[in-house]
Amino acid sequence: MSSAQGFLNDWVESRVGLGSNISNSRNTSVSYNIKGCWIPLTDNGGRRSLGSREEQGSVRCRRDEDRLGWFPPHFDVSDRMARLVASDPVFRKDNRAMLSRKELFKNTLRKAAHAWKRIIELRLSEEEASEMRFYVDEPAFTDLHWGMFVPAIKGQGTEEQQQKWLPLAYKMQIIGCYAQTELGHGSNVQGLETTATFDPESDEFSFIWWPGGLGKVSTHAVVYARLITEGQEHGVHGFIVQLRSLDDHMPLPGITVGDIGMKFGTGAYNTMDNGVLRFDNVRIPRNQMLMRVMRVTREGKCVQSNVPRQLIYGTMVYVRQTIVSDASSALSRAVCIATRYSAVRRQFGPQDGGVETQVIDYKTQQSRLFPLLASAYAFRFVGEWLKWLYLDVTQRLQANDFSTLPEAHACTAGLKSLTTSATADAIEECRKLCGGHGYLSSSGLPELFAVYVPACTYEGDNVVLLLQVARFLMKTVSQLGSGKKPVGTTAYMARAEDLLQSRCSVQKAEDWLKPSVILEAFEARAVRMCVACAQSLSKFQNPEEGFLELSADLVEAAIAHCQLIVVSKFIEKLQQDIPGKGVKQQLQILCYIYALNLLHKHLGDFLSTGCITPKQASLANDHLRSLYSKVRPNAIALVDAFNYTDHFLGSVLGRYDGNVYPKLYEEAWKDPLNDSVVPDGYQEYIRPMLKQQLRNARL
Ligand SMILES: CC/C=C\C/C=C\C/C=C\C/C=C\C/C=C\C/C=C\CC/C=C/C(=O)SCCNC(=O)CCNC(=O)[C@H](O)C(C)(C)COP(=O)(O)OP(=O)(O)OC[C@H]1O[C@@H](n2cnc3c(N)ncnc32)[C@H](O)[C@@H]1OP(=O)(O)O
Numbered sequence: 001m002s003s004a005q006g007f008l009n010d011w012v013e014s015r016v017g018l019g020s021n022i023s024n025s026r027n028t029s030v031s032y033n034i035k036g037c038w039i040p041l042t043d044n045g046g047r048r049s050l051g052s053r054e055e056q057g058s059v060r061c062r063r064d065e066d067r068l069g070w071f072p073p074h075f076d077v078s079d080r081m082a083r084l085v086a087s088d089p090v091f092r093k094d095n096r097a098m099l100s101r102k103e104l105f106k107n108t109l110r111k112a113a114h115a116w117k118r119i120i121e122l123r124l125s126e127e128e129a130s131e132m133r134f135y136v137d138e139p140a141f142t143d144l145h146w147g148m149f150v151p152a153i154k155g156q157g158t159e160e161q162q163q164k165w166l167p168l169a170y171k172m173q174i175i176g177c178y179a180q181t182e183l184g185h186g187s188n189v190q191g192l193e194t195t196a197t198f199d200p201e202s203d204e205f206s207f208i209w210w211p212g213g214l215g216k217v218s219t220h221a222v223v224y225a226r227l228i229t230e231g232q233e234h235g236v237h238g239f240i241v242q243l244r245s246l247d248d249h250m251p252l253p254g255i256t257v258g259d260i261g262m263k264f265g266t267g268a269y270n271t272m273d274n275g276v277l278r279f280d281n282v283r284i285p286r287n288q289m290l291m292r293v294m295r296v297t298r299e300g301k302c303v304q305s306n307v308p309r310q311l312i313y314g315t316m317v318y319v320r321q322t323i324v325s326d327a328s329s330a331l332s333r334a335v336c337i338a339t340r341y342s343a344v345r346r347q348f349g350p351q352d353g354g355v356e357t358q359v360i361d362y363k364t365q366q367s368r369l370f371p372l373l374a375s376a377y378a379f380r381f382v383g384e385w386l387k388w389l390y391l392d393v394t395q396r397l398q399a400n401d402f403s404t405l406p407e408a409h410a411c412t413a414g415l416k417s418l419t420t421s422a423t424a425d426a427i428e429e430c431r432k433l434c435g436g437h438g439y440l441s442s443s444g445l446p447e448l449f450a451v452y453v454p455a456c457t458y459e460g461d462n463v464v465l466l467l468q469v470a471r472f473l474m475k476t477v478s479q480l481g482s483g484k485k486p487v488g489t490t491a492y493m494a495r496a497e498d499l500l501q502s503r504c505s506v507q508k509a510e511d512w513l514k515p516s517v518i519l520e521a522f523e524a525r526a527v528r529m530c531v532a533c534a535q536s537l538s539k540f541q542n543p544e545e546g547f548l549e550l551s552a553d554l555v556e557a558a559i560a561h562c563q564l565i566v567v568s569k570f571i572e573k574l575q576q577d578i579p580g581k582g583v584k585q586q587l588q589i590l591c592y593i594y595a596l597n598l599l600h601k602h603l604g605d606f607l608s609t610g611c612i613t614p615k616q617a618s619l620a621n622d623h624l625r626s627l628y629s630k631v632r633p634n635a636i637a638l639v640d641a642f643n644y645t646d647h648f649l650g651s652v653l654g655r656y657d658g659n660v661y662p663k664l665y666e667e668a669w670k671d672p673l674n675d676s677v678v679p680d681g682y683q684e685y686i687r688p689m690l691k692q693q694l695r696n697a698r699l
C-alpha cells in the first residue's frame with residue numbers, strides 16, 4: 001500500500017498546494033494572499049466582504065502565472081479547465097430549474113457537442129477532457145459513454161474486440177451506454193431476466209431487455225444478459241448491441257427505446273436521458289458478446305478463460321472508485337458555499353447595538369459545519385488512495401494476478417457507499433446551515449442535492465454494497481485461525497486477539513491527539529463488531545439465513561470498517577511531507593475533527609464494545625470542541641483551497657467576494673414571475689375574488 005503515498009503527495013502539492021497561497025502566515029493562523037498583500041484570515045477576510053454587507057468590488061484570489069509553474073500538473077490542469085469553462089459563453093449556467101425538459105435536454109446536447117469540439121480543437125488530453133467535463137457540471141450521456149461503455153469494452157472485451165470497437169468509441173463515431181438494470185432487477189444482477197440465446201444456425205443472439213440507460217442519444221449499448229447456449233445457462237455477460245441507425249438515428253428493427261421520464265428535482269439529473277429499451281428478437285453477431293471472461297465458439301460451446309467471472313462486474317468497480325472522488329468534490333462544493341455564507345451571515349449578538357455575530361462563530365454552527373469540511377478533505381485523500389488501489393489491481397489483473405480483486409471490490413463498494421451517503425446528508429445539512437436562503441435555488445444547494453442524491457442508489461444501492469463488504473469481512477474473520485494472514489485494509493485483523501482485549505489509554509483530553517490512540521480505538525471497534533457478528537452467525541445452522549437475520553448488524557460492522565479506512569488514510573497522509581507553512585497543522589486538526597466527530601456520532605459502538613469508557617468519550621468531546629476554535633480562523637482559506645470558480649459553484653451565497661445580499665436581490669428580479677408587475681391570472685382569479693369579498697362586505 002505504500003505507493004499510495006505517491007498519489008496522496010500529488011494531491012497535497014496540487015490542492016493544499018493552494019496551500020502555497022495559505023502558507024505565508026504572519027502569525028499562527030493561516031494567511032491568504034488577496035490583491036498582493038498577505039492578510040491573516042482570522043476573521044472575515046478583511047477586504048473580502050465575507051462578513052460585511054457592503055459591496056467590496058470583485059476581489060480575486062491571486063494566482064500568478066509564475067506560481068502556476070510551481071503547481072504539479074493536476075492543479076494546473078484543473079485550474080486551466082475551470083477558467084476555460086467559466087469564460088466560455090456556451091457553458092454559461094442556465095437557470096436549469098426554469099427550463100422545460102426539452103430545453104434542458106437540448107442545452108445539454110449543445111454543451112456536450114461544444115465540449116467535444118473544444119476537446120478536439122485544443123487537442124486536450126484525457127485528463128484535461130475529464131476536468132472539462134467536471135467543470136461543465138451537467139450530467140450528460142458523455143458520462144456514460146466515457147465512464148461505462150468504454151471501460152466495459154476495455155475491461156471485458158478481448159484484444160480483437162477492443163481493436164474493433166474502441167477506435168469508433170474514442171472518436172465518438174458511436175455513442176454507447178451501459179444497459180444493465182431492468183424494470184424488475186437492479187441490485188440482483190444474476191437475476192436479470194434478459195436472455196441472450198445463441199442460435200448456431202445463424203451465428204446470432206436474440207434479446208429481451210428493459211434497461212436503465214440512455215433513452216435518446218446512444219447508438220450502442222453494452223447490454224447485460226444471461227447467456228443461453230445449447231439450452232444451458234452460463235451466467236450474465238455483456239453484449240455490444242447497436243440500438244440506432246448511424247444514418248438517421250432511428251431505432252433498429254426490434255428495438256423500442258425512449259426516455260423514462262422526469263426524475264427527482266427540477267433541472268438536476270433531468271439533463272440525462274435515462275431510458276427504457278425493449279428488445280423483440282433482436283439479433284446480433286456472436287462476436288459482439290464481450291468474451292474476455294468466457295468465449296462462445298462458432299458451434300455454441302462455452303470456453304471459460306483463466307480470468308475470474310467477477311470481472312464481468314469490473315466496470316462497476318471502476319465507476320465506484322471514481323464516485324468516491326466525486327463525493328469529495330460535491331461535498332467540498334456544498335461546504336464552500338455554507339462556510340463562506342456563514343462568515344457573511346450575522347444574527348443576534350451584543351445587546352448594546354454593536355455588530356451582530358457572524359453565524360460561523362456559533363459553536364453549534366461550527367460543530368455542524370467543520371466536521372463536513374474535514375470530511376471533504378478526508379474523502380479527497382481516500383479517493384486518491386482508492387485510485388491507486390484500482391490502478392494496482394488493474395495492473396495485477398493484466399499479469400493474471402487476481403488475488404487483490406476481492407479487496408478492491410470490498411473497498412470500492414464500501415467507500416462508495418460510505419462517502420455518497422455522508423455527502424448526500426452533508427449537502428442537506430449545508431442547506432440548513434444557510435438558513436432560509438439555503439432553500440432558494442440561487443443558493444445552488446437544492447439542485448446540488450437533487451443531482452447528487454441518486455449516487456446513493458446508482459452503481460449499487462448503498463446498503464446492498466455494505467452487505468458485500470460485510471461478506472468480505474466475515475470471510476476474513478473466518479479465516480483468522482487458518483494461518484491465512486489478512487492483508488491490505490484488513491491487516492489490522494491479524495491483531496484481533498490484542499484488539500479484543502485492548503484498553504484505550506486516554507487519560508486527559510490531549511491524549512486524543514495521538515494518531516496511534518485514535519487508530520487503535522477505530523481498529524478495536526471494527527474488530528469487535530466484526531467478531532461479534534461472526535459469533536452470532538456461527539449460531540445459525542444455515543449461514544445464509546443467519547446473514548439475512550443479522551444483516552442490520554453486519555451493515556454497522558461494515559460501516560465501522562470503512563470509517564477506519566478513511567481515518568487511517570487521512571493519518572497516513574499526514575505522515576508525509578506536506579509543503580506550505582501551517583498547512584500540515586491545519587490538516588492535522590481536520591483529521592482529528594473527522595475522527596473524533598465520528599467517534600462522537602457512533603459513541604454507542606465504542607461504548608458497547610468496551611473500546612473506550614464514558615469518561616474517555618467525554619474527554620474526546622471536550623477536545624473536539626477545542627479543535628473547532630482552531631479551524632475557525634482558517635475556515636475561509638480552507639474552502640478557498642478547493643479553488644472553485646463562482647461559475648462552477650453557481651451559488652449566490654457562496655460567492656468568492658461575499659457580496660451576497662445585493663446579488664440575492666438582483667437574482668430575485670430575474671425570476672419570470674417578476675416579468676410583469678401584475679401577474680398573469682390576476683384578471684381571471686384574483687380580481688373576481690377581491691370583488692366578491694367587496695360585495696360580501698357591502699351586504
Ligand atoms: C464533455 C466531456 C467529454 C469527455 C469527457 C471525458 C471523460 C469523462 C470521463 C468519465 C466520466 C467518469 C465517470 C462517471 C461515470 C458514471 C457515473 C455517473 C453516473 C452513474 C450512472 C449509473 C450507472 C449504474 O447504476 S449501472 C448499474 C449498476 N448496478 C449495480 O451496481 C448493481 C449492484 N449489484 C451488484 O453489484 C451485484 O449483483 C452484487 C450485489 C455484488 C451481488 O452479486 P452476485 O449476485 O454475483 O452475488 P454474490 O454476492 O454471491 O457475489 C459473487 C462473488 O462475486 C464477488 N463480487 C461481487 N461484485 C463484485 C465486483 N464488482 N467485483 C469483484 N467481485 C465481485 C463477491 O464478493 C462474491 O465473491 P465470493 O464468491 O468470493 O464471495
Ligand SMILES: Cc1cc2nc3c(=O)[nH]c(=O)nc-3n(C[C@H](O)[C@H](O)[C@H](O)COP(=O)(O)OP(=O)(O)OC[C@H]3O[C@@H](n4cnc5c(N)ncnc54)[C@H](O)[C@@H]3O)c2cc1C
Pocket residue numbers: 144178179180181184185186187188211212213214269274454457458459460461462463464467551
Ligand atoms: C439516476 C440513476 C441513473 C442510473 N443509471 C443507470 C445506468 O446507466 N445503467 C444501468 O444499468 N442502471 C442504472 N441505474 C440503475 C441503478 O444501478 C439501480 O437502480 C441500482 O443498482 C439499485 O438497484 P434497484 O433499483 O434494483 O434497487 P433495489 O435492489 O430494488 O433496492 C430497493 C431497496 O431494497 C433494498 N435491498 C435490495 N436488496 C437487498 C438485500 N439483498 N438485502 C437488504 N436490502 C436489500 C435496498 O437497500 C433498497 O432499500 C441508474 C439509477 C439511477 C437512480
